[in-house]
Amino acid sequence: MSYVRLLPVRRTARATTRTLAERVRRAKSGVRQRVEWEGCPVQAWVNGHIVTDPDAPAVAVTDRGFTVGAGVFETLKVLDGTPFALTRHLARLNHGAAVLGIDSPDDALVRRGVAEVLAAEAHPLQRLRITWTGTTLAITSTAFASYSPTTAIVTSPWPRNERSPLVGIKSTAFAENILSTAHAAKHDAGEAILANLNGDLCEGAGSNIFYVLDGELRTPTLESGCLPGVTRDLVLEWFGAREVDAPLGVLLEADEVFLASSTRNVQGVHAIDGRALGAPGPVTTEVARVWAEREAQSLDP
Ligand SMILES: Cc1ncc(COP(=O)(O)O)c(C=O)c1O
Numbered sequence: 001m002s003y004v005r006l007l008p009v010r011r012t013a014r015a016t017t018r019t020l021a022e023r024v025r026r027a028k029s030g031v032r033q034r035v036e037w038e039g040c041p042v043q044a045w046v047n048g049h050i051v052t053d054p055d056a057p058a059v060a061v062t063d064r065g066f067t068v069g070a071g072v073f074e075t076l077k078v079l080d081g082t083p084f085a086l087t088r089h090l091a092r093l094n095h096g097a098a099v100l101g102i103d104s105p106d107d108a109l110v111r112r113g114v115a116e117v118l119a120a121e122a123h124p125l126q127r128l129r130i131t132w133t134g135t136t137l138a139i140t141s142t143a144f145a146s147y148s149p150t151t152a153i154v155t156s157p158w159p160r161n162e163r164s165p166l167v168g169i170k171s172t173a174f175a176e177n178i179l180s181t182a183h184a185a186k187h188d189a190g191e192a193i194l195a196n197l198n199g200d201l202c203e204g205a206g207s208n209i210f211y212v213l214d215g216e217l218r219t220p221t222l223e224s225g226c227l228p229g230v231t232r233d234l235v236l237e238w239f240g241a242r243e244v245d246a247p248l249g250v251l252l253e254a255d256e257v258f259l260a261s262s263t264r265n266v267q268g269v270h271a272i273d274g275r276a277l278g279a280p281g282p283v284t285t286e287v288a289r290v291w292a293e294r295e296a297q298s299l300d301p
Contacts, residue, residue, distance in 0.1 A: 035140075043120045045113045045139045050120055058138065065133025069173030072096035072133075077262050078126035078141065081118055082299045084262070086111075088230045093132060096169035102134030113139040127263060131172060147264045149288075150279040151190030152271035153257070155248065156180040156205065162196040162225025170227060180205035189271070191259055195248040196225045207261035208232040210241055211254035212283045217241040231260040234301060238294050239287050256281035266291050 035044045035054040044051040046058040065071025074089040083089075094104040110130060117128070123143035131138040158180060166173065180192035184205070193209060196202040203209055203226035210219045210232075219236070220226050221243045235241065251257055257269035257277060266288040268280030280288065294301065 040142050040144075042140045042142045043117050045117045045120075047137055048109070048113070050116060059133075059136050063133050063135050065131065065136060065172050069171065069175075070100055070102070070133065071131060071136075071172035072100065072170055073129060073131040073172055073174075074170060075262055076128045076130070078118060078123075078128050079295075079299060080124055081122050083114060083118070083128055084295065084299050085230050085234070085301060086114065087300050088233070089130070089262075092170060092228065092230065093130060096171065097132060097134070099165070099169050100134075100171070102132075105132045105137050110137065110139075113137065117141045133172070144263070147190070147267055150268035150270040151259070152188065152274075153191045153193050153204070153259070153269050154184050154187045154189040154273050156183060156192035156194045158194065160194040160196045160202040160225045162198065162202070162223065164225070167225050168222065168228055177205040190267075193248075193251070193272075198224075198245075199247055200224050200245045201248045201250055202226050203229075204259055204261070207259040207264055207267075209251075210235065210258050210260060210287075211251060212256040212281065213250065213254050217283055217287070218244050218246075221245050229260060229262075231262055231265065234294070235260055235266070235287060235291070239290050256284050258284045258287065265295075 035042050035051055044058070051058055059066050072093050074093050076083045076086065076089050078084070090107065090110060097104050114128065114130070117139045118126070118141060121141070125144060125146060126141045127144045128139065128141045158176060180194060184190065184192035191204040191207055193204055194202045201209065201220050202224045203220065208219060208226055208229040208231065210217055212218070217239070219232065219241050222228055224245050251272055252275070256279065257272065258280070259267045259269065266284065268284045270277055270279040
């Protein structure tokens, strides 16, 4: 198998907004050089090295992940220093790379990067991101607080294209989801729910969706265009649910609705487009209980 050789970006070609004199002044003044993302400090590792200088170039200007969004990524939660379901996440990352026509990253190198990032700074709960573009392998981790047990959702104004070639992969071309998330935040909701082009319920901007109807737990099929979520898969394995497609409006008939994702786990929905819903309901509570029990048994199920 041929791998793309991983080389640190050449520092001779660096372009930076800070002069050397400014760097020396900042170092002397005690300003900590730290990588930040969306205002949060992150530990970052790129192509074999922990990033210690936040101004240092880390991604080549020709990187196709950077230029055209042709890359894949995974977001995992880390419990007391151990990433949850790493093997499943790496399998999805490799599948996504194959869809984009790029080689998989070297498994041992990814695992080494994960270990080095996590060794650099530990928190009880961390969010880990692995990004792979075929040229750049970047791993970041940041501390985060658990999501609240329930949240409000709103309908996204934009649909998921279930006929897109990117369906089923976690592509770095993620801005559509970011806009839906921003739409949710503008409406005081924690998640935006997308229908597909057929008008069927699909998924959240960053989560899968389950609902209870006629006493049965249901979730949209993968043909709806939703991501094959690791959490979705584990809920199907550990608890069971019927995979079935239905128009978006099915949510208004549901007795319970919950979201599933690596960082949310199982999160009940207490309002849909401003309409209140009891949450967490009995099925959601039971799924969350089973989830917690199984998660405690194995961190790489
Ligand atoms: C669009 C989308 N759907 C579903 C999910 C849930 O996937 P997972 O359970 O693997 O985190 C995510 C996760 O970020 C996502 O981005």
